[in-house]
Amino acid sequence: MLCVLASPRVLCRTFIAAAALLLSSCEAAPERQQMPPPVVQEAPVAVGDSAQAQFSAVKWPAAISGPSVIGTYARGCLARAEALPLDGPHWEVMRTSRNRYWGHPTLVSFIERLAERQSKSGLPGLLVGDLGQPRGGPSPTGHASHQIGLDADIWLMPMPSRRYADTERETTPAPSMLKPGTIEVDRKLFTRVQIELIKHAAQFTEVERIFVNPGIKKALCRSAGRDRAWLSKIRPWRGHDDHIHVRLRCPAGETMCKAQTPPPSGDGCGAELTSWLTSTDWRKPGPEPRMEPIPMSALPATCTQVVRAPSVSQTAVNR
Ligand SMILES: [Zn+2]
Numbered sequence: 001m002l003c004v005l006a007s008p009r010v011l012c013r014t015f016i017a018a019a020a021l022l023l024s025s026c027e028a029a030p031e032r033q034q035m036p037p038p039v040v041q042e043a044p045v046a047v048g049d050s051a052q053a054q055f056s057a058v059k060w061p062a063a064i065s066g067p068s069v070i071g072t073y074a075r076g077c078l079a080r081a082e083a084l085p086l087d088g089p090h091w092e093v094m095r096t097s098r099n100r101y102w103g104h105p106t107l108v109s110f111i112e113r114l115a116e117r118q119s120k121s122g123l124p125g126l127l128v129g130d131l132g133q134p135r136g137g138p139s140p141t142g143h144a145s146h147q148i149g150l151d152a153d154i155w156l157m158p159m160p161s162r163r164y165a166d167t168e169r170e171t172t173p174a175p176s177m178l179k180p181g182t183i184e185v186d187r188k189l190f191t192r193v194q195i196e197l198i199k200h201a202a203q204f205t206e207v208e209r210i211f212v213n214p215g216i217k218k219a220l221c222r223s224a225g226r227d228r229a230w231l232s233k234i235r236p237w238r239g240h241d242d243h244i245h246v247r248l249r250c251p252a253g254e255t256m257c258k259a260q261t262p263p264p265s266g267d268g269c270g271a272e273l274t275s276w277l278t279s280t281d282w283r284k285p286g287p288e289p290r291m292e293p294i295p296m297s298a299l300p301a302t303c304t305q306v307v308r309a310p311s312v313s314q315t316a317v318n319r
Contacts, residue, residue: 011258048308050293051303055137057131059099060311062135069104069148070136073247075294076258077303078136078149082108090115090125092159094169100139104149106251117200123193124160129153129174129243135306139295148214148257149275150248151275154201156194157242168277172241183215183277197221201246202230210251210262213241214276221269236276241259256302 061081068079081102086093091111091170108131115126131152133139138147145151155161155174161293164172177190198220212220214236224231237245250257264272 011131024196028030031188045206048293049296051290051299051307052138052140052294053298054307055133056140056295058133058307058311060134061102062306062309063312064306064309066302067254067256069074069150069250070306071148071256071300072258073145073148073151073260073301076136076148077305077306078102078104078132078147079148079309080138081132081134084111084128084131085192085296086165086239088112088115089116089124090159091117091128091255092125092163092165092169093128094155094172094174096169097285098130098139100130100133100146101128102136102149103152104248104254106152107131107152107248110204110206110248111154111244113206114154114201114204118197121196123196124158126197127155127157127159127174131304134234137299137303137307138277138291141291144291147246150250150257152246153243154197154246155243156190156197157192158197165258172314176241177212178215178241181219182205183213185215190219194221198234198244201244202233206248206251207233207246208245208260211237211245211247213237213239214273216241217268218277221267223271224267224269227270228267231269232263234268234271236268238281256300 018319055077062079070077070079082105084093084101084103084107084197086096086101110126111126111131118125129152130139130143130146130148136147138151143151146153156177157175175189177194179186194216198210198212198216201207210233214233217234217236218229220234226300247260250259254288277319
């Protein structure tokens, strides 16, 4: 069974254990100005036998059969994750020490195909942020969601022409696309490259939502022209000014995946966006209050089996 569970991509993985859990870039994203911010060490929530502690302690996917996606985006887990290779032809993974480059095979495939689409369009590759942990579940820092292997953060800063060294992947800051202290995109940073990235991502049928800063949604609304159907997936939210958060719908056959209500139809450029732009909510992307420990009982019961299951062995993974 182990050989079946270990995907070809996993076979190629180097053994990179989770180490320093650095500041997460999603949900708790601080306001990042043009000046490189300091790397902030955030105390991880790993109290006792909390779900965060248990899921972050396991370094490999579970050797377990049955449904893979269990629960909701913000309360769930993932039985058989696949690892996104840290380096692909048109992408590279950042903050690799977090060990959050695992996702449902549908998510890994999506990132690979999006990167290829960018390349075929003559656009730069992707800098990929957090996907999820090897068995999903809540993480000790940053994310309220990213728990069932269907969420991925992609930086808005394009992949450079050279590969980052390991240390650079940990320390290179993600620049905000906004002018400091405003909700206006900086046109020197937010260009056709970013617009095409977001549009291309939204055009994948498996993508259900993409969270962006309201200022970025405003810029997309202005630049979209007549082709506006994809804008319905672009959902304004606090933060998300240095990355986009892509969320896939529940994959076919994943019967324990709890689907969300689809986003409303229409381009979302009217009253909904105005309500964001005229409120002060967008000014609250700063560090969220420290997340409380989540008990395992808050997750579907199957997630306890997932987190306690044996790992796919390194022998099997390397064979
Ligand atoms: Zn995210």
